[in-house]
Amino acid sequence: MGVEAIDRRSFLRVSAALGGGLALEIAVPGRAMAAAATPAELSAYVTIAADGVITITGKNPEIGQGIKTALAMLIAEELDADWARVRVVQADYDPARYPDQFAGGSLATPRNYLPMRQAGAAVRQMLLQAAATRGAVPLAELTTEPGLVVHAPSHRRWTYGELAAAAAHLPLPDPTRVPLKDPRKFRIVGTPQVGVDSAKVLRGEPLFGIDTRQPGQLYAVFESAPAHGGRLKSCDASAAEKAPGVVAVIPLKEAGGAYALVDGVAVVATNYWYAESARTLLKLEWDLSAAKGHSSEAYAAAAKALLDKGAGTSLRKDGDAQARLATASKVVSARYAYPFLAHAPLEPQNCTALYRDGALELWVPSQVPRQAVGMIETRLGIPAARITAHMTRIGGGFGRRLDNNFAVEAAAIAKALPGRPIQLIYSRADDLKRDFYRAAGWHAFQAGLDSGGRLTALTCHAVTFGTDGKPNRACEMDANNFPAGLLADLAYQQSLLPTTIPTGPLRAPRSNAHAWAFQSFLDEVALAAGKDLPQLMLELCAEDRIVGDHSDPAKALSAFSTTRARGVIQRVLADSRWASRPRSGPRALGFGFYFCHYGYFAEVADVTVEVGDYRVNQVWVAGDVGSQLVNPLGAEAQVRGAVIDGLAQAAAQAITFADGAPQQSGFDGFLLGRISATPPIAISWVPSPNPPTGLGEPALPPVIPALTNAIFAASGRRIRSLPIRA
Amino acid sequence: MPEMTAISLTVNGQARTLTATPDMPLLWALRQELGLAGPKFGCGAGLCGACTVQIDGQPARACQMPVGAVGTARITTIEGLQRDPLFERLRAAWLEIDVMQCGYCQAGQLLSAHALLKATPQPDAAQIDGAMEGNICRCATYPRIRAAIAKVAKEAGHGR
């Protein structure tokens, strides 16, 4: 998985706050993605004011995963704060203070769980100490209640606000040694807490990037080539320039390609509508020769040829799978294919930018603003030191806003119109066109069974996209895909196709496709062996094993535990009454399991197949994300959202290309899940003595094979190509 | 080519005037000429419901309604519903059940839910789905949208 360095050391700094309170800086070790350990980075900033109000400044962008609420809950819990008096605010992008402002990869919870608690506990100790001095009483006689230090023998109490200034001057205790609460005594963490900004959203307050309004603001659209890889040959803007409300038409030159800036023409007007209307009057000539042949059908044909030829680059070779297959009593073979997908967050990409006196100010809904700023520096030559970025609330991420082409485009437009704030807004067609798609992929599997019906060998050859022998962004196949490490004879190979289509991570990257291909094929294998998939999974996981490097603490969480896998599998089988499921008729159950982003999820779908279509009656989910759910309301919402997302993806989503041009331009062609297709979703948590991990992603992958395996059980139709309703 | 002209609207009970081409969708007039942030842009094609407002109490897609065609009809956005008793009940249920994730679709969802319960105070499950089908939630908060609407309906039933 290429991750994970969760170092438990963190550091704190306490100082006196303006106005007589206490200020606390919490730093946790840096980006887990980095190869080497990076220094601790400021993660949160806490102040206790003299009036007792506690303000927690969260540094990470909020994309709807509830991180702002969850991290504040951890600090407040150990601080024994009064949650009603805790304010949570969003930090601006500020690399000098917060070098790693990032949302993605379900990493925030595992990285922050312990450091945030330790920070809260350390400050609580200081408040206790300050009260001991003030009241001239022994420390041991003091306790805390929400927001108060209490001396029970003398019935005296001090508010945190009263003590904060004095506490700020005390030595900071070693945060790794301060006593932490017994999680059974938690009264904030593990209890349902409503998202901290919800009330504002329901008042219609301008919180999102697209709601940014600056004095004199203009609105821009950016017309790029109809096909990926197209170049602008000529631009006649005379009609567009005369259209109502238009202020400027600005051709922009490619700089850095799809991930930064492509050729195109910006139309800037006093209202988005005028910009969007005038865009249709542009007379543009494109050179689309580089995009020629980059079509979904051509990719499928090329992938088929590669799979027919066999032999890709070896990703993993355990034992001798070929020899085993040659002597197997039964060989099962099948191929699977899945399409490109768009992210389509509901808030279209947008960014507001003001360029003035060589400095750039941005209001940017990004999952990783650091990358936006770096790209603007490299591609547009505006020094990072002269860029200020404000982080706005974000109307959905799903990985799309890890790439920041929209910010570079906005900056380029602003740079051409100094002194005028401009807001670039993507139409939905722009959003589906200038996306970084989940890559399409093709898999050929073979499995060998011995005479006793035991799985003895497995091979998988995956075709994905790459350049110069390296997979493109978020395209690579994971060499640890289950059942790697549990089977003596196993081989995974990969072949690469060239492409002009930009790819990127989509919620549960790679896993969202691989889970389906592998678990569908293993369902076929199980049936060929006269059993069912859960039975095969439990056999493969029968021994207590940890696959991967668990001695290295940096990698321990991404190692696969058969024990934890069995835990969720058995739980979902019990919940769904799998053993007594219907064996014939149009209604059936299907199963899927996957481990990714440190989370173990087993899911069962109950499906009825009727006249050429199907309906999902219910989904059961069993998940193991460690010992503790920080915010159960948020956790369930993430799981339900992931399941519904997965069902919608599998049902009907695809972006197809014809000569580099996407064929879907709106929500009529790219179909998102709607309320009527939403089944009841029952969730069971299987706690295990492991550090708590995140939930934005791992519940999604297994629901897709659960669905398609159920369709097979109900109808005999094996879905080997997505989407189902192609 | 359409010309800019002065247009009068009744928005959240107030008379407002703006200068725009009559073909401008109401959504862009509300958001960028009149400074309201509640109605959101999601698709511009009547397919997602993020822009839902009420026109004379009926839910409508503001991205599909030319501002020149609104005339004297009363436009209500989430900003204008804040003191409405039914909206207050919906908001309370929404917060208690913690419906929202990213929140971007939520104003549209509430406008549709409010119109539903105004017309049908005790909707059954199919009526709830039917009324909410046009409002996409990309974060898929649908189970809690159903639960919050059902809760408000149930409380109203008890109150009778």
Ligand code: FES
């Ligand atoms: S923006 Fe109006 S329906 Fe989508």
Ligand code: FES
């Ligand atoms: S809450 Fe994110 S789109 Fe509905």
